[in-house]
Amino acid sequence: MKFTLMLNGEQRDFDCEPTRRLLDLLRGDAGLTGVKEGCGQGECGACSILLGDRLVNSCMVAVGQVADRPITTIEGYSRTTRFAVLRDAFGKAGAVQCGFCTPGMIMACEALLRQNNRPRAPEIRLALAGNLCRCTGYNMIVDAVETAAREGKGLW
Ligand code: FES
Ligand code: FES
Incomplete structure (x- = not known):
């Protein structure tokens, strides 16, 4: 399935299952390896990103939940x-x-x-x-x- 994500202020297209973990898409397909995987189950915060203004653990979010919503990772934030x-x-x-x-x-x-x-x-x-x-x-x-x-x- 095709998705357009707003990643660090840029529109980017991806093709993956809607249930793919956002963390895997960020680190793998998008190459944003500043986002870390620690526990993989929502407990350590190493994978934290901003979804709009909200802090979320990207290991607990599916790609299908975030299409068209602004995502900021440390790579984008580090330019501020x-x-x-x-x-x-x-x-x-x-x-x-x-x-x-x-x-x-x-x-x-x-x-x-x-x-x-x-x-x-x-x-x-x-x-x-x-x-x-x-x-x-x-x-x-x-x-x-x-x-x-x-x-x-x-x-x-
Ligand atoms: S990897 Fe630990 S909360 Fe996501
Ligand atoms: S886990 Fe090493 S600086 Fe925080």
Whole structure:
């Protein structure tokens, strides 16, 4: 079946089963390997993307559910000024180690900051609760989001 997806601001055509996992299409057919597969069952957030403004786990979504809806992956988001603010804040706070969780974590931060541009620590922890990090420690990640919110004033 043919689908047109709005991927990172571009219309792209794909031919696949409607039940194909969006994660597989993104990493395979679309070559967007910044989207990671961790658990494959909706628990780790490594595969997080934005569907419109909503953060979703792409391992839990079928391609047939997202036709014609705007999808943003870390590849598209990394071209924005807001990404640069988050990237610098993560660097400053020491919030990245192996980096496996980072693309999904950054997408979760963007989703949070779109809704709440001055989140407090408990709100950040809640918003990132679906994104697991095995190595950094969440305090540094929370610090990074607070820094980004402060330094990116007016961007969100
Ligand atoms: S790979 Fe999708 S939530 Fe873990
Ligand atoms: S930095 Fe390694 S899993 Fe988060």
